[in-house]
Amino acid sequence: MQNNFPNEGMSVIVKTITRFTVWLIFLYGLYIVLHGHLSPGGGFAGGVIIALSYVHLTLAYGKNFVLARVDKFAMNSLESIAAILFVLTGIVGLYVVGNFLANFMGIGKLYTLISAGYIPMLNIFICVKVGMGLYLVFYYLASFKPQEG
Amino acid sequence: MILSQFIFVPLLAAFLIVLFARKKENIAAVIALAACAWILIVSFIAFFKLPAHGGMILNNTSGWSIPYTISLVLDNLSAFMLIVVNLVAFLSAFYAIQYINHFTGKWNFFALFMLMLTGMNGVILTGDFFNLYVFMEISLISAYALVAFGTESEELEASFKYATMGAITSTMILFGIGILYSYTSTLTMADVGLQLRNVGTPKLLFLVYGLFIAGFGLKTALVPFHAWLPDAHPSAPAPISAMLSGVLIKTLGVYALVRIFFNVFGAPTVVLQILMLLGTLSIVIGGFLSVVQWDFKRLLGFSSISQIGYVVIGFALGTPLGILGGLLHLFYHAIFKSLLFLDSGAVEYATDTRDLRQLGGLSKEMKVTSATTMVGTLSISGIPPFNGFFSKLIIIIACISAGQIVVGIIAALVSIVTLAYFLKVQKHAFFGKKGSAKVLEKVPFAMKTAMIILAALCLISSAIMIPSIRKQYLNPIVDTVMGKTSYIDKVEPYLDKGGVK
Numbered sequence: 001m002q003n004n005f006p007n008e009g010m011s012v013i014v015k016t017i018t019r020f021t022v023w024l025i026f027l028y029g030l031y032i033v034l035h036g037h038l039s040p041g042g043g044f045a046g047g048v049i050i051a052l053s054y055v056h057l058t059l060a061y062g063k064n065f066v067l068a069r070v071d072k073f074a075m076n077s078l079e080s081i082a083a084i085l086f087v088l089t090g091i092v093g094l095y096v097v098g099n100f101l102a103n104f105m106g107i108g109k110l111y112t113l114i115s116a117g118y119i120p121m122l123n124i125f126i127c128v129k130v131g132m133g134l135y136l137v138f139y140y141l142a143s144f145k146p147q148e149g
Numbered sequence: 150m151i152l153s154q155f156i157f158v159p160l161l162a163a164f165l166i167v168l169f170a171r172k173k174e175n176i177a178a179v180i181a182l183a184a185c186a187w188i189l190i191v192s193f194i195a196f197f198k199l200p201a202h203g204g205m206i207l208n209n210t211s212g213w214s215i216p217y218t219i220s221l222v223l224d225n226l227s228a229f230m231l232i233v234v235n236l237v238a239f240l241s242a243f244y245a246i247q248y249i250n251h252f253t254g255k256w257n258f259f260a261l262f263m264l265m266l267t268g269m270n271g272v273i274l275t276g277d278f279f280n281l282y283v284f285m286e287i288s289l290i291s292a293y294a295l296v297a298f299g300t301e302s303e304e305l306e307a308s309f310k311y312a313t314m315g316a317i318t319s320t321m322i323l324f325g326i327g328i329l330y331s332y333t334s335t336l337t338m339a340d341v342g343l344q345l346r347n348v349g350t351p352k353l354l355f356l357v358y359g360l361f362i363a364g365f366g367l368k369t370a371l372v373p374f375h376a377w378l379p380d381a382h383p384s385a386p387a388p389i390s391a392m393l394s395g396v397l398i399k400t401l402g403v404y405a406l407v408r409i410f411f412n413v414f415g416a417p418t419v420v421l422q423i424l425m426l427l428g429t430l431s432i433v434i435g436g437f438l439s440v441v442q443w444d445f446k447r448l449l450g451f452s453s454i455s456q457i458g459y460v461v462i463g464f465a466l467g468t469p470l471g472i473l474g475g476l477l478h479l480f481y482h483a484i485f486k487s488l489l490f491l492d493s494g495a496v497e498y499a500t501d502t503r504d505l506r507q508l509g510g511l512s513k514e515m516k517v518t519s520a521t522t523m524v525g526t527l528s529i530s531g532i533p534p535f536n537g538f539f540s541k542l543i544i545i546i547a548c549i550s551a552g553q554i555v556v557g558i559i560a561a562l563v564s565i566v567t568l569a570y571f572l573k574v575q576k577h578a579f580f581g582k583k584g585s586a587k588v589l590e591k592v593p594f595a596m597k598t599a600m601i602i603l604a605a606l607c608l609i610s611s612a613i614m615i616p617s618i619r620k621q622y623l624n625p626i627v628d629t630v631m632g633k634t635s636y637i638d639k640v641e642p643y644l645d646k647g648g649v650k
């Protein structure tokens with residue numbers, strides 16, 4: 001990756017190590033989300049880990065490096081879209097089955113990745129919502145400058 | 150009849166506002182108003198259709214049956230509360246369309262407003278202890294943000310104070326719920342009540358009572374848990390003050406107390422006595438502290454503490470008449486206190502100050518605001534035929550007929566104090582000598598309309614006292630509260646006792 005802001009962030013050692021670790025953290029987050037219905041974890045935990053991979057990158061490379069690659073507006077929108085999709089899933093359950101947030105998909109075979117009906121899908125929505133939300137909270141707190149005086 | 154729409158309609162509205170209204174701020178008001186109008190209509194339908202369903206509608210979410218899932222329970226009490234909340238919410242949102250032009254970040258305001266409404270509707274409908282906690286936190290966290298909405302140092306301080314005290318007491322409530330869960334292995338309210346029925350009153354329960362009284366007592370702003378209210382309510386934008394004072398303290402406080410202590414724990418005497426004491430203290434202290442205030446909205450804040458005391462002693466009497474009085478005062482106070490807060494907002498909008506010492510002689514220049522404030526004053530002071538008269542009268546009669554003569558006399562005397570501090574408002578703001586503050590801006594149409602509707606409701610809602618209407622609509626609600634653990638019996642048929650399927 002080309003870095004347009006080489007003077008921001010931490011030392012070369014941290015940046016080099018971050019280049020190796022950030023993917024691992026991101027991948028681990030995805031694993032936690034996608035296996036949420038099979039093992040401990042789920043959308044929230046995975047979303048937090050994914051947000052932390054961004055936080056990791058921000059700490060090592062400075063916030064401009066991250067913001068040149070992800071759009072703040074897009075993050076904001078994705079967060080709302082994920083929440084809306086979650087509610088809409090609930091409404092689909094209401095009209096298909098008769099109860100809010102009822103399962104309307106086949107439950108599949110136990111212990112396989114594609115199983116447990118709509119739960120993996122909901123985990124992904126929660127992951128996007130929590131991940132984006134948490135990163136934005138971090139970003140806004142980091143860019144807050146108290147007024148002089 | 151779908152109960153979940155009380156929760157998902159405002160929730161969806163909140164996120165739609167965040168998604169679409171960031172660039173075009175006018176969409177925010179349209180979405181918020183549409184959502185409010187929708188659930189207001191649905192809450193009226195729910196209230197009038199309820200008797201046909203035998204006084205109880207129970208919806209399980211996610212297709213399981215209780216106690217393995219969260220249930221939404223609509224009975225007479227919750228249907229009544231839904232109308233109160235959504236009526237005030239609709240009018241506040243309508244008022245806010247033009248009021249909020251004085252602030253930046255309109256879409257933020259309406260998104261948070263909708264989230265707060267989601268939380269309140271959730272608290273009213275839920276039949277599950279932990280869910281109650283979650284919805285309470287949703288509405289409280291949005292309320293903290295809304296109190297700080299003006300981002301002045303005073304407002305941030307008030308919000309921080311509210312957030313700190315709210316968080317501590319929310320933790321107490323969570324702790325109490327945890328104790329109940331560890332004792333009964335269930336979180337469904339009716340199931341908890343059912344399990345406790347078989348074991349009597351273990352000593353552990355008294356700890357839970359204490360935690361809940363402190364926790365929900367702070368949400369109700371009962372003395373001595375009131376310190377956050379006089380800062381937080383005046384700091385918020387006027388429509389939010391109206392929501393906070395009008396319905397939030399009643400939903401998260403009084404309703405939760407009544408639902409838990411009456412319907413789950415069967416109204417233990419010791420709790421009623423404590424609530425009686427706290428209610429009486431609130432009436433007196435709130436009333437006398439209002440007299441010395443010079444900030445219009447702060448005065449109204451203290452007045453809320455005093456008036457919520459009336460509601461609480463009504464319920465704490467535990468007699469049908471007392472509960473009727475409590476319910477009526479809850480409804481009427483929601484109307485006239487939100488009216489008065491909206492009026493104070495209009496005064497602030499027009500003159501840019503709410504210091505009574507700088508105001509004066511506004512009755513000629515602000516005719517609508519002046520007239521509606523007069524209606525609010527007459528209602529809250531209990532002048533017939535305005536609604537406050539009937540509820541206060543019933544509470545005082547109930548006190549005396551229940552043998553609590555001292556409380557009855559205190560309630561009657563503080564009612565005079567109420568008149569005194571509202572006469573102070575009238576004299577210093579609307580009549581008397583012209584103050585240094587000038588009317589800089591006219592009060593816009595939407596604000597006026599909301600105030601006029603609320604003022605009209607102050608008179609119209611007295612009609613509930615007509616015996617035939619009272620018998621048909623109010624008595625079932627009183628029976629729900631008086632029936633105490635009959636709530637459990639009504640929910641019991643829905644309980645799945647056969648273990649996980």
